[in-house]
Amino acid sequence: MGDPRLWQKAQPVVHFNTPELLALITDMEETMLSLDGAGLAAPQIGVNLRVIIFGFEHNPRYPEADDVPYTVLLNPEITPLSDEIEEALEGCLSVPGLRGSVPRWQRLRYKGFDPQGKLIDRSVEGFHARVVQHECDHLDGILYPMRIQDMHTFGYTDALAGEAG
Numbered sequence: 001m002g003d004p005r006l007w008q009k010a011q012p013v014v015h016f017n018t019p020e021l022l023a024l025i026t027d028m029e030e031t032m033l034s035l036d037g038a039g040l041a042a043p044q045i046g047v048n049l050r051v052i053i054f055g056f057e058h059n060p061r062y063p064e065a066d067d068v069p070y071t072v073l074l075n076p077e078i079t080p081l082s083d084e085i086e087e088a089l090e091g092c093l094s095v096p097g098l099r100g101s102v103p104r105w106q107r108l109r110y111k112g113f114d115p116q117g118k119l120i121d122r123s124v125e126g127f128h129a130r131v132v133q134h135e136c137d138h139l140d141g142i143l144y145p146m147r148i149q150d151m152h153t154f155g156y157t158d159a160l161a162g163e164a165g
C-alpha cells in the first residue's frame with residue numbers, strides 16, 4: 001500500500017494464451033501460494049493488466065471460509081444478483097498484518113475469460129463473491145481500506161482476534 005501502481009486502472013488483456021501471459025500467471029500463482037493468499041491481482045506484482053487469480057482449500061488466513069475453486073480470470077465483470085450487503089473482515093497481501101470489515105455484495109454473477117480465452121460465467125455468493133469483488137477492486141485501483149465504513153474495525157490481525165500484545 002502506497003505504491004502508486006496500486007492506484008491505477010489496469011488495462012484489458014487483448015492477446016490470450018501468449019507465453020508472456022502464461023508466465024505472468026505462473027508468477028502470480030507462486031506469489032499467492034507462498035503468502036497463503038486467497039487471491040491476487042496482477043497490479044499487486046506491478047503488472048498493469050486485468051488479470052486476477054483466486055481460490056483455495058482451507059486457507060489458514062481465512063479458516064472459517066468455504067473452499068473456493070482455483071480460478072484464473074481475465075477481464076472480469078461483476079453484476080450483483082441482489083441488494084443484500086454483507087460485512088466481513090478482509091485482509092490483503094498488499095496491506096500485510098492488517099484486517100478490516102468491508103461491505104460487499106452477498107450474491108453476484110461474474111464473467112471473464114480463462115488464459116486460453118474461454119468464457120467463464122458463474123453465479124456465486126458468500127466468501128467466493130467477496131474474494132472476486134476484492135480482486136476486481138485491485139484492477140480499478142481500490143484497496144479494501146478505502147471501502148471500510150467503520151474504522152474501528154480496521155486493525156492488526158492479532159489485536160482484532162483479541163490476542164494479547
Ligand code: NI
Nearest residue numbers: 091092093094
Ligand atoms: Ni488484495
